[in-house]
Amino acid sequence: MATIAPTAAANRDYRGGRYKTRSVGSGLVLYGLILALALWLIGPFVWLLVTSISYQRNLMARPLSFVPPEVTLDNYRMVLGLVRFHAEGQAARILPSMLNSLIVASAVTALNLIIGTTAGYAYARYRFPLKTLSLFALLFARMLPTVVLVPAFFLMLRALGLQNTLTGLVVIYCAFTLPFTVWIMKAYFETIPDELDKSALVDGCNRLQAYYRVVLPVSGPGLVAAGAFAFMLCWNEFIIAQVLNTKPDTTTLPPVIVAMNGQTNIDYSVIAASGFVGALPAVLLVLIFQKQMVQGLTAGSVKG
Amino acid sequence: MTLGVRLSEGRFALLLVLPALLAIFAVVMLPLLYSLWLSFTDVNVLRTSGPALELFGVRVPLFRWVGLQNYVGIFDDPLYWSSLWRTLYFVGAFVLEATLVGLGMALILNERFAGRPLLRSLLLIPWSLSRVVVGLLWIGILDFEFGAFNGLLYNLHLVDGSIAFFKDGFSALNVLVSVYAWNQAPFAALLFLAGMQSISVDVYSAAEVDGAGYWQRFGYLTLPALRPILFLVTVLATVNAFLMLDLIYVLTMGGPAHDTTTVAWLGFQTAFTFFKFGPGTAILYTLTALCLLLTLVYYRLILARFEPAA
Structure with a gap:
């Protein structure tokens, strides 16, 4: 089995440059590039944080001071509904929609881990009729323009009475995240030697028990990768929630932030605060589980 | 005697994949067919009577x-064609930028230096942000009135007032390309990095002994070894670029005029701003056809290169 996943610990020390020393010149170039890269990656996000603790007037001042002359938590107070202000009606939607986002993303993640993991296991271990065809269907579902389905979702959910419900969103998000979960878990299970399953069968487990009693308990990293990725996708999704759940109390956080951004009477600093609050859960999740996610995603993509 | 033992291996496996496949069939394949049907009808969202499927x-x-009325209609519409050319520009520029920036990032991160683990963590930040937030934070940087980049240019005395990045159509389109690349290039970098780390160190040592410089090693060793990943990255970037919608929603709404209207945005707008589901789904279906084609390419590549047994 050819694998391109970053497994070889021995390679971790490869540094591309000369093995012993790096010349002063190339060292300087390298550190210059590193600095530029760090700034490029983190600068915009840090600036979002800075704007969210600044007053709008300081953001508009020219010359602009990159270190905020005044620091304030007022924007966060407004976003969290702790103070009254002219757009408090808009801001009051943020916390309920965040709760909706949390419910939807958690439910989808749980369903993914149950259904998707099981399927991933079957693809990794067994040969069965329609295997190749259904793998192709999964891949296609993953590459599909979600937006082409949205008109159909709109009419179908309306027929089912699931428009403007969290259930509707959960069902739809599941279908979009499942292909990823299946592929990530398939790739992960392929790294677990199947001697493990075989010895479990010899020891008297049936095939199902071999899966959930023996293989699943040692699949933590794969589950974490797939789960965190599914959660992140749902937490960040905007278009489907925007179109399908138009009633104020039924939508998730991204549409609420976009709606605030569309209002000209709300200061950018307040919107930045809501954006930062909304971004934080996904960013933290990814940073905490980065090792598993990077491994799971690169293995899942490279191997298909 | 439990269930698992009695079933044949194939049936047992089929049972395991069934829930996932059923879910995907019900929520992806069925709506996909329904959408195809809709693109051949005169959908009126408000009308609930008439022919229906019980x-x-x-x-x-x-x-x-x-x-074919909807399809004829969109192919007659000059806006569809101008959107298509714009989309092709967008896709080309995005694929180029995301791939090159991703490759550059991976090359830097493949070196050994103090703080490399930290920089690798930072790599994940742009990628983990919702596109809504990505759009927001770039507004904070590029805005005419309060944008930080405009502030920086002013502080450095490079401009007199401010640059209106979103006022000119072509400039707005290029901003979209770069902002989307900022969000997506890190993932390309992760894939490149995974590929680079699977190349044996010995090969590089040998090349070094033979006197090959950095760029020679890059050109003759790294790049050829990365070819499958390069292909993967470009295919994924192409599909993503064709379908990008959320950033347009947050940053430009397809404007000024129609200067940032891509095919995906045109279809979305036709369906959900003007509630013309028929023509809207027809437009979006032309995109789907393209994606199907790219999936075929992608699938062949993956199966051929990595899983000859499957």
Whole structure:
């Protein structure tokens, strides 16, 4: 089995440059590039944080001071509904929609881990009729323009009475995240030697028990990768929630932030605060589980 | 005697994949067919009477068949064609930028230096942000009135007032390309990095002994070894670029005029701003056809290169 996943610990020390020393010149170039890269990656996000603790007037001042002359938590107070202000009606939607986002993303993640993991296991271990065809269907579902389905979702959910419900969103998000979960878990299970399953069968487990009693308990990293990725996708999704759940109390956080951004009477600093609050859960999740996610995603993509 | 033992291996496996496949069939394949149907009808969202499909007590409206009328309509529309050319520019520019920036990032991160683990963590930040937030934070940087980049240019005395990045159509389109690349290039970098780390160190040591410089090693060793990943990255970037919608929604709404209207945005707008589901789905279906084609390429590549047994 050819694998391109970053497994070889021995390679971790490869540094591309000369093995012993790096010349002063190339060292300087390298550190210059590193600095530029760090700034490029983190600068915009840090600036979002800075704007969210600044007053709008300081953001508009020219010359602009990159270190905020005044620091304030007022924007966060407004976003969290702790103070009254002219757009408090808009801001009051943020916390309920965040709760909706949390419910939807958690439910989808749980369903993914149950259904998707099981399927991933079957693809990794067994040969069965329609295997190749259904793998192709999964891949296609993953590459599909979600937006082409949205008109159909709109009419179908309306027929089912699931428009403007969290259930509707959960069902739809599941279908979009499942292909990823299946592929990530398939790739992960392929790294677990199947001697493990075989010895479990010899020891008297049936095939199902071999899966959930023996293989699943040692699949933590794969589950974490797939789960965190599914959660992140749902937490960040905007278009489907925007179109399908138009009633104020039924939508998730991204549409609420976009709606605030569309209002000209709300200061950018307040919107930045809501954006930062909304971004934080996904960013933290990814940073905490980065090792598993990077491994799971690169293995899942490279191997298909 | 439990269930698992009695079933044949194939049936047991089929049982395991069934829930996932059923979910995907119900929520992806079925709506995909329904959308295809809709693109041949005169959908009126407000009308609930007329022909319908009754399934388990659920009434799914079918609307009136109009044949190719929607497709003829969109192909007659100059806006569709100008959107298509714009989309091709967008896709080309994005694929180029995301791939090159991703490759550059991976090359830097493949070196050994103090703080490399930290920089690798930072790599994940742009990628983990919702596109809504990505759009927001770039507004904070590029805005005419309060944008930080405009502030920086002013502080450095490079401009007199401010640059209106979103006022000129072509400039707005290029901003979209770069902002989307900022969000997506890190993932390309992760894939490149994974590929680079699977190349044996010995090969590099040998090349070094033979006197090959950095760029020679890059050109003759790294790049050829990365070819499958390069292909993967470009295919994924192409599909993503064709379908990008959320950033347009947050940053430009397809404007000024129609200067940032891509095919995906045109279809979305037709369906959900003007509630013309028929023409809207027809436009979006032309995109789907493209994606199907790219999936075929992608699938062949993956199966051929990495899983010859499957």
